[in-house]
Amino acid sequence: MHRSKNKQSSAGFTNQEKMGEITNVMEYQAIAKQKLPKMVYDYYASGAEDEWTLNENREAFSRILFRPRILIDVSKIDITTTVLGFKISMPIMIAPSAMQKMANPEGEYATARAASAAGTIMTLSSWATSSVEEVASTGPGIRFFQLYVYKDRNVVEQLVRRAERAGFKAIALTVDTPRLGRREADIKNRFVLPPYLTLKNFEGLDLGKMDKSNDSGLASYVAGQIDRTLSWKDVKWLQSITSLPILVKGVITAEDARLAVHSGAAGIIVSNHGARQLDYVPATISALEEVVTAAQGRIPVYLDGGVRRGTDVFKALALGAAGVFIGRPVVFALAAEGEAGVRNVLRMLREEFELTMALGGCTSLADITRSHIFTEGDRLGRPLPRL
Numbered sequence: 001m002h003r004s005k006n007k008q009s010s011a012g013f014t015n016q017e018k019m020g021e022i023t024n025v026m027e028y029q030a031i032a033k034q035k036l037p038k039m040v041y042d043y044y045a046s047g048a049e050d051e052w053t054l055n056e057n058r059e060a061f062s063r064i065l066f067r068p069r070i071l072i073d074v075s076k077i078d079i080t081t082t083v084l085g086f087k088i089s090m091p092i093m094i095a096p097s098a099m100q101k102m103a104n105p106e107g108e109y110a111t112a113r114a115a116s117a118a119g120t121i122m123t124l125s126s127w128a129t130s131s132v133e134e135v136a137s138t139g140p141g142i143r144f145f146q147l148y149v150y151k152d153r154n155v156v157e158q159l160v161r162r163a164e165r166a167g168f169k170a171i172a173l174t175v176d177t178p179r180l181g182r183r184e185a186d187i188k189n190r191f192v193l194p195p196y197l198t199l200k201n202f203e204g205l206d207l208g209k210m211d212k213s214n215d216s217g218l219a220s221y222v223a224g225q226i227d228r229t230l231s232w233k234d235v236k237w238l239q240s241i242t243s244l245p246i247l248v249k250g251v252i253t254a255e256d257a258r259l260a261v262h263s264g265a266a267g268i269i270v271s272n273h274g275a276r277q278l279d280y281v282p283a284t285i286s287a288l289e290e291v292v293t294a295a296q297g298r299i300p301v302y303l304d305g306g307v308r309r310g311t312d313v314f315k316a317l318a319l320g321a322a323g324v325f326i327g328r329p330v331v332f333a334l335a336a337e338g339e340a341g342v343r344n345v346l347r348m349l350r351e352e353f354e355l356t357m358a359l360g361g362c363t364s365l366a367d368i369t370r371s372h373i374f375t376e377g378d379r380l381g382r383p384l385p386r387l
């Protein structure tokens with residue numbers, strides 16, 4: 001597998017020269033595709049099975065339109081917010097995505113530094129190629145830790161302790177992955193973590209490597225190590241071993257939102273895992289309002305999935321999200337430009353979001369209301385499902 005930094009096109013121009021200045025976060029994907037080995041690019045980009053939900057995560061945003069208000073003084077706009085009591089510069093945060101050193105040698109360090117420079121939160125994956133301690137050593141910053149629950153609960157306890165000691169402020173418990181979704185590109189590529197990398201949080205526990213298999217190596221790893229019995233009682237168990245607040249990541253129905261509230265979760269992340277788990281679930285932006293309604297304002301609701309524009313952030317907030325997380329834009333920008341790329345992604349989204357607020361007639365996040373948008377459901381006069 002070769003890695004070409006500046007692949008020349010037939011016309012003799014590099015891809016980046018042809019594209020000129022990068023003006024939106026989606027442009028990093030094509031550059032990443034040029035630069036990365038196919039196995040790595042496919043792992044980052046893929047969704048499950050038919051990738052219906054993958055496309056829908058974007059499409060559904062495009063079906064929501066604005067009802068902007070005019071002649072409002074928008075000379076000063078405040079997009080700062082508070083997440084679980086932590087003040088951040090904008091309601092745009094970084095979702096956990098695994099194995100970032102496959103994209104760039106600096107991997108999670110670069111992401112941590114970029115998030116910190118932008119004044120926002122990075123969520124570190126359990127399956128990071130840098131450990132909680134290493135990421136903490138990059139400097140100050142508000143960071144959350146994403147948890148996969150292993151069959152061996154001692155491993156989980158140790159890891160949670162280490163995250164606490166390293167100064168992580170919350171646990172994002174991923175609840176949509178009792179088994180890995182069927183990502184066909186990874187199966188065809190026999191995806192495995194490259195041998196020069198390890199899942200650093202598990203180094204020394206014999207769980208840091210991924211064996212080659214007749215399948216996606218990650219799917220086999222999950223089948224061997226991840227606890228399929230995970231249930232709501234384990235949220236209580238997790239609370240018994242840590243005082244960190246727990247965000248339940250992967251709720252997309254009202255029923256589960258109510259259970260999350262009852263379980264004592266500190267918040268919900270409406271997520272379909274970037275469309276990498278169950279295909280044919282709705283786009284997260286389509287499921288958001290049902291979850292927000294069910295949570296009844298008792299705990300904050302966040303969203304990830306398909307957020308690529310400042311307008312998307314505004315739409316999510318108008319539907320009741322307290323903030324959003326981005327996944328793939330980070331790994332694609334890392335592949336293209338390392339830390340500078342991630343900084344640029346955060347800057348572009350910030351600027352687009354601020355502009356959307358100005359053109360929508362909002363000067364603070366509290367000004368963003370449901371009546372600033374209309375959805376397909378609104379147009380069809382469709383009531384929210386009564387659940």
Ligand code: FNR
Pocket residue numbers: 043044045057095096097098125126127146174249271272273274275276304305306307325326327328329331
């Ligand atoms: C992910 N995601 C993920 N989620 C999680 O809880 N733990 C993990 O280790 C990972 N790893 C991971 C790797 C890659 C390459 C991707 C693309 C995604 C899911 C992630 O946190 C988030 O839910 C989605 O990425 C959000 O969708 P977008 O922004 O990628 O469309």
